Amino acid sequence: MISFDYSPAQKFISEAEIAAIEPLITTAARLLESRTGSGPEWLGWLDLPIKYDRAEYKRIKAAAKRIRKQSEVLVVVGIGGSYLGGKAGLEFCQPTPALPIRGGRKKHFDVVFTGTNLSSDYHAQVLEAIGDRDFSVNVISKSGTTTEPAIAFRIFKQKLEEKYGKAGAAERIYATTDKAKGALKTLAAREGYESFVVPDDVGGRFSVLTAVGLLPLAAAGIDVDALMRGAADARIAYKKPFAENACYQYTALRNILKNKGKEIEILANYEPRCNFIAEWWKQLYGESEGKDGKGIFPASVTFTADLHSMGQYIQDGRRTIFETVLEIDRPQTEMLVPKSEDDLDGLNYLAGKSLDYVNKKAAEGTRMAHIDGGVPNLTIHIPEASPYYLGQLFFFFEKACAISGYMLGVNPFDQPGVEAYKKNMFRLLGK
Numbered sequence: 001m002i003s004f005d006y007s008p009a010q011k012f013i014s015e016a017e018i019a020a021i022e023p024l025i026t027t028a029a030r031l032l033e034s035r036t037g038s039g040p041e042w043l044g045w046l047d048l049p050i051k052y053d054r055a056e057y058k059r060i061k062a063a064a065k066r067i068r069k070q071s072e073v074l075v076v077v078g079i080g081g082s083y084l085g086g087k088a089g090l091e092f093c094q095p096t097p098a099l100p101i102r103g104g105r106k107k108h109f110d111v112v113f114t115g116t117n118l119s120s121d122y123h124a125q126v127l128e129a130i131g132d133r134d135f136s137v138n139v140i141s142k143s144g145t146t147t148e149p150a151i152a153f154r155i156f157k158q159k160l161e162e163k164y165g166k167a168g169a170a171e172r173i174y175a176t177t178d179k180a181k182g183a184l185k186t187l188a189a190r191e192g193y194e195s196f197v198v199p200d201d202v203g204g205r206f207s208v209l210t211a212v213g214l215l216p217l218a219a220a221g222i223d224v225d226a227l228m229r230g231a232a233d234a235r236i237a238y239k240k241p242f243a244e245n246a247c248y249q250y251t252a253l254r255n256i257l258k259n260k261g262k263e264i265e266i267l268a269n270y271e272p273r274c275n276f277i278a279e280w281w282k283q284l285y286g287e288s289e290g291k292d293g294k295g296i297f298p299a300s301v302t303f304t305a306d307l308h309s310m311g312q313y314i315q316d317g318r319r320t321i322f323e324t325v326l327e328i329d330r331p332q333t334e335m336l337v338p339k340s341e342d343d344l345d346g347l348n349y350l351a352g353k354s355l356d357y358v359n360k361k362a363a364e365g366t367r368m369a370h371i372d373g374g375v376p377n378l379t380i381h382i383p384e385a386s387p388y389y390l391g392q393l394f395f396f397f398e399k400a401c402a403i404s405g406y407m408l409g410v411n412p413f414d415q416p417g418v419e420a421y422k423k424n425m426f427r428l429l430g431k
C-alpha cells in the first residue's frame with residue numbers, strides 16, 4: 001500500500017492536536033460513507049472501484065485495442081476533469097513520460113491531449129506533429145457543451161473527415177459524455193460514434209476511474225485492471241480506523257496545519273512522471289475546497305528543478321506554506337554515476353552510486369532544510385510507479401479531498417466559481 005509519514009511535521013504539531021481532530025475526521029468520513037453530507041448526489045466515485053458497468057468496461061478495453069490497430073495517434077479532446085486524470089495516469093505509468101524524444105522503439109503509439117486551451121499555435125502544432133499518421137479521436141465532455149473541447153473537436157473532426165470521409169471518420173471517433181443529454185450526446189447518436197458514459201453521480205474531477213480516464217489509459221497500453229484493483233484495495237483500506245488509515249491521517253494533518261495559518265499546500269515530487277499527478281491534484285483540491293472564501297491553496301513543484309527557482313521562497317519567504325512530498329520508493333531503472341579519470345568536477349565520491357541514491361539524499365536534505373525554515377513536511381510513499389499504486393493514489397486523494405471539504409463546511413462537489421469567466425467570455429464573443 002502507499003503509506004503516509006507525518007513524523008517530519010511533528011515539530012509543528014502535537015499528538016494532542018491530532019487526538020483532538022480525530023473525531024471530527026471520523027464524523028466527516030461517516031457523513032461521506034452514509035451519504036448524509038452535502039452533495040450526496042455526487043458520490044458515485046466512492047464505489048466506482050467495485051461498482052461500475054462491466055459491459056461498458058469490456059467495451060472500453062475492446063475500443064482501446066481497436067484504436068491501437070487503426071491508428072498511431074489518439075487525440076484526446078477534453079478539459080479540466082475530462083483530461084487531467086488520464087494525462088496524469090499516462091505520464092505516471094509510461095516508461096518515458098512526455099519526452100519530446102521518443103527514440104529507441106521503432107513504432108510509437110502517441111496519445112496527445114487537446115481542447116485544453118484556445119491557442120491556435122498549440123492546435124496547429126498538434127496537427128503538424130500528427131502529420132500523415134493515422135489518428136483517432138476520443139472527445140470527452142460530460143456536459144457536451146464546454147467551449148474549448150467543442151472548438152478543438154470541430155478542428156479534429158474536420159481533419160478526420162477530410163482524410164477518411166464522413167463514415168471513415170465516424171469509425172475513428174469515440175465520445176465520452178452524459179448518457180442521455182448534451183450536444184455531444186446528440187451528435188454521437190446522430191453520427192454513430194461509439195459512446196461511453198460519464199455517470200450522473202460522478203463529477204468531472206472525480207471521474208478518472210470512469211471511461212474518462214480509462215479509455216485514454218487503456219489505449220496507451222496501460223493495465224487498467226491493475227489500476228482498478230489498486231483503487232478497490234484503497235477503498236477498503238481507507239475505511240479503517242484512524243490509527244491505521246493513511247487517508248484520514250493526511251486529511252487531519254493538512255487541516256491542523258491550515259488552522260495554524262499554513263494556507264498553502266505545495267505538492268512536491270522528485271520524479272517528473274508525477275508532474276501531472278500534481279496538476280490533477282490541484283484541480284481536485286482547488287475546485288473542491290476553494291469556495292465561500294475558504295480553502296487551502298494547492299500549488300506544486302518538481303524537485304530538484306524547482307529548488308533552483310522556487311526553493312528560495314519555500315525556504316525563506318512568507319511562512320504560510322506546508323509541503324506534501326510524493327516519494328516513489330523504487331525507480332523502474334537503475335542508473336549509476338560514472339567515474340571520471342580526472343575528477344575535475346570533484347564528483348568521484350559519488351561514482352558507482354545510483355542516481356536514485358543521490359535523489360533520495362537530495363529529498364532528505366531538502367526536507368531537513370525546509371523544516372528548519374518553518375515549512376512542515378508530510379510524505380506520501382509510493383512503492384513504485386505502477387498502475388496498481390496509481391489506482392490507490394487516485395482514491396487516496398479523492399477521499400481525503402471530500403472529507404477535507406466537509407471539514408471546511410463547503411460542498412466539495414460543486415464549482416459555482418468557474419461560471420464567472422464564461423459569462424464574460426460569452427458576452428465579449430457576442431453569444
Ligand code: PA5
Binds near residue numbers: 080145146
Ligand atoms: O471538474 C469539473 O467538473 C470540471 O473541471 C469539468 O471537468 C470541466 O469543466 C470540463 O467539463 P465537461 O466535461 O462538461 O466538458
